[in-house]
Amino acid sequence: MSMEFPHLGIVIDGDGLNNVDQRLYEFKLSNILLLLSTFAVPRAIFRKIIAHGGVEIVPWNTQDAKQFGACNATGNQPGEDWPEMRAGFFTLPGRATVHYSPDTWMTGSCASGPGSKPDEILLHELVHSARFTGRDFNQKPLTGPMSGYGDEEEYFAVLVTNIYTSEAGGTNLRADHAGFSNLSATLSKPEDFLRMPENYRLVKKFCSQHPNIAPMIATANAAFNPVKTFYEWKSRNFEPDPVQWVIDQALTR
Numbered sequence: 689m690s691m692e693f694p695h696l697g698i699v700i701d702g703d704g705l706n707n708v709d710q711r712l713y714e715f716k717l718s719n720i721l722l723l724l725s726t727f728a729v730p731r732a733i734f735r736k737i738i739a740h741g742g743v744e745i746v747p748w749n750t751q752d753a754k755q756f757g758a759c760n761a762t763g764n765q766p767g768e769d770w771p772e773m774r775a776g777f778f779t780l781p782g783r784a785t786v787h788y789s790p791d792t793w794m795t796g797s798c799a800s801g802p803g804s805k806p807d808e809i810l811l812h813e814l815v816h817s818a819r820f821t822g823r824d825f826n827q828k829p830l831t832g833p834m835s836g837y838g839d840e841e842e843y844f845a846v847l848v849t850n851i852y853t854s855e856a857g858g859t860n861l862r863a864d865h866a867g868f869s870n871l872s873a874t875l876s877k878p879e880d881f882l883r884m885p886e887n888y889r890l891v892k893k894f895c896s897q898h899p900n901i902a903p904m905i906a907t908a909n910a911a912f913n914p915v916k917t918f919y920e921w922k923s924r925n926f927e928p929d930p931v932q933w934v935i936d937q938a939l940t941r
């Protein structure tokens with residue numbers, strides 16, 4: 689069996705689990721999807737997924753754990769040949785599979801640090817999926833002060849999830865993709881975050897790649913919303929000066 693959420697572009701499939709576990713998996717996941725669907729940031733991501741096709745969510749299994757570790761999930765696996773596809777449930781070709789189990793992130797050693805709540809991890813993977821289905825997905829490496837993110841895809845997933853965390857009332861934002869540590873206080877105000885040249889470049893890139901959903905994310909009522917700040921600056925033709933940023937850094941040392 690599987691559960692279909694056509695209005696979100698999502699299919700949950702707990703196949704491979706025993707009967708009771710499969711029902712529990714699908715029940716827990718449908719609750720997390722319901723929670724996400726009440727916020728502007730995830731709604732924008734669902735909108736993009738629907739625009740390109742759909743995403744199937746399946747359990748994080750022992751094979752996944754062997755390959756990527758116990759505390760993990762993935763969102764950029766190519767879509768498999770789902771029964772729902774064969775039945776014409778999703779008619780567009782863009783699809784991805786998320787490997788994720790809410791239980792991984794509910795208790796125990798994986799469940800600590802900013803951005804590690806079950807809803808935050810799922811949204812992180814759905815950002816990967818949304819960009820994968822839309823063929824924007826490109827793991828361009830990030831270096832220097834941005835090396836903690838690993839690559840641009842992780843940057844975008846962490847950025848969008850941080851805006852969601854803030855929209856949901858959270859204040860513990862994730863620093864990067866190297867673990868689950870706190871974003872430094874000096875970067876936690878959206879204006880300060882966006883003044884950093886690499887952040888400005890990447891937020892600008894995200895907004896130009898996603899002219900439909902970036903403005904939706906900008907509407908999120910969140911204290912930390914660099915996408916919103918980007919559009920505010922753009923409306924008054926303001927661009928931060930990268931040289932000034934370097935000077936400011938030297939002065940605050």
Ligand SMILES: [Zn+2]
Pocket residue numbers: 812813816841842845
């Ligand atoms: Zn990721």
